[in-house]
Amino acid sequence: MTTRRVLLSALPLIGVASCGEGGDAYAQAVAATWVLPPASGAAGLPVQALVQAATLAASGHNTQPWRFVSRGRELIIQPDLSRRTPVVDPDDHHLFVSLGCAAETLLLAATGRGWSGEARFLGAAEGVAVNLSPGRQAPDPLCAAIARRASTRADYDPRPVAIPSLRALAASAGPHVALSLITDRPRLDALTALIIDGDDVQVADPAFRRELAAWIRFDAAEALARRDGLFSRSSGSPALPRWLGSRMFDLAFTVKGEADKIARQMANTAGAAVFTGPSDDPAGWVAVGRAFTRFALTATALGLKLAFLNQPVEVWRFQGRGCRIHRRRNVLVSSTG
Template identity: 55%
Template sequence: MKNLSRRQCLLGSGGVLVVAGVIGATAWNRNSGASAMADYDNYVATLRTALGPEAGLSNLIRYATLAANGHNTQPWRFQVRGNDVRLLPDFGRRTPIVDPDDHHLFVSLGCAAENLFVAARAAGRSCEVASEPDGSLRFQLGTGTVSRDPVFDVIAKRQSTRALYDGRPVPGRDLDALARAGTRPGVRLFLLTDRQQMDKVRELAIAGNNVQLADPAFVAELKSWLRFNPSAAMTSGDGLFAASTGNPVLPDWIGRRAFDLFFTARTENDKLARELESSAALAVFVGDAADPANWIEVGRACQRFLLTATWLGLKCAFINQPVEVARLRPELAALIGEPHKRPDLVVRFGYGPAMLYAPRRPVDTVLV
């Protein structure tokens, strides 16, 4: 959803309705909206309370759910048996249009797995992770010594920052740290700082955006995960909250109407171009194979990269159109020198503002 400019409201199709709605939304923001935003601030603070030195399993799982994930669908479930925790895919939270082979779903599981691993060790637990044939992960937790990874302290602070950055370059030592963080056995990371390469990725992203927004099914699926106001975000505990992307909070009926009127390929392409031009660099992740086990490993590498970036004072956001539109993947693969691989993720990063945190579901709703 785009911010509503005066010209769009007055001249767009259905503009009179939207103008009337914006007037009503202004009054709503002064009354119900302001109160709901205060409630949302308290809701976020509770979700992101720092872990104590001897955190129980419930709080470790809460930290796991703060991981990055596609469309903020949170496609995971947790099963606890004694000191064993199973992390299971939740196929009821699939996004079959944008993610038909569940690639993003398993990457999201990997991101949650990395958070859980880091948090468990910081809480003084030994942690062994094993993959199961059904695509789940088993964590065997025992008694150990406290191993506090520096990135543990920023798990609750990491966010996907969908905003303009300031374009400042990242120092070489920090790029080296990011390169180490985003590499795992079976996962390679390519950092693009050359503007010509970044411009080519921008062209691919815009091409992918045009394909996706021409598909009514894609647009409908995306719209189903939008949350236009804090009440809706807290009720669902998931989805893409307007305020988290710098957009105004609106009553649902106005937000949905505005989305239909103003969410276009032209406006989104302009936004993409500005976001990429403001970014310091891009990260492209590539796994050895295109299967769930490898996608989970990509997710673990990506989450550690995102946490390390946060620790270094950087902001990140996904630019995944070049990997979501299958016919564009070979061009991206050739650009990074991996012509026979499937690129998994594209992340832009740089120095930028803090945004409002996205919602999360309570722990008791993700337990089997």
């Protein structure tokens, strides 16, 4: 079994060269991880390379809640329940979306190496099976984008996305998940209000803060040692030792500060995407993760940056202004720009 933790965690490259202690080792590890491994030339299924690619997929809090099991030409992506985040994700919605992200990334990596196949949801305990067989090798722009995709939490460029690119994004999610692309200012503003209201609830919740802090890696040495979680620098915070970083987090992570940041990011985004799954259960959540991954890789191939703003989904009992978002809708929110 291989995990991204063994390889390295998913952390944006911004500023890694100046991370202080562990910085050089960290930068080297990032450079070694965020590549698609070269083809070995061997005839069989390149299991190690495909799993390495799959571990570059998005996951909630970068928990990487998966285990990979290889059985001939079948790779099974099992849920790793020891990596649950029960406060932000009490019913494992994000965990199964993350499995869908890994499954789709694995499938696309296989396509780029001349293997084709399909993913099948086995059940909440078993996970997702990906069956592969030799196909025709052809360069695939989505496969090429796997090692360049990242959640970008910096401010965006608000210039509109070109119509052909919007069409490509609209088509990317596939037939099983409904995708709403929102680009007009009134609806973006309404969505911003929903996101901020959800965020207010979370930031004021001590349990949410505790769980989030446990997944923050406050400096490069900690990120390298744990190889998972959220490196503080990826959100623009300074790298600090845990004893100091956790105190700074307590002081700086405020309802107003986070609301201002979301308002600024949403004011400058070119658009937002809302994904609605076919069912509100683990199978539907896996489908959302797969659709999101195709969307994210299409955006990356087009030179667009994106990030999740999932607060309205996470605060599931939340009732918005004139609009009700609840878990039956099974949505993910991202913004592109």
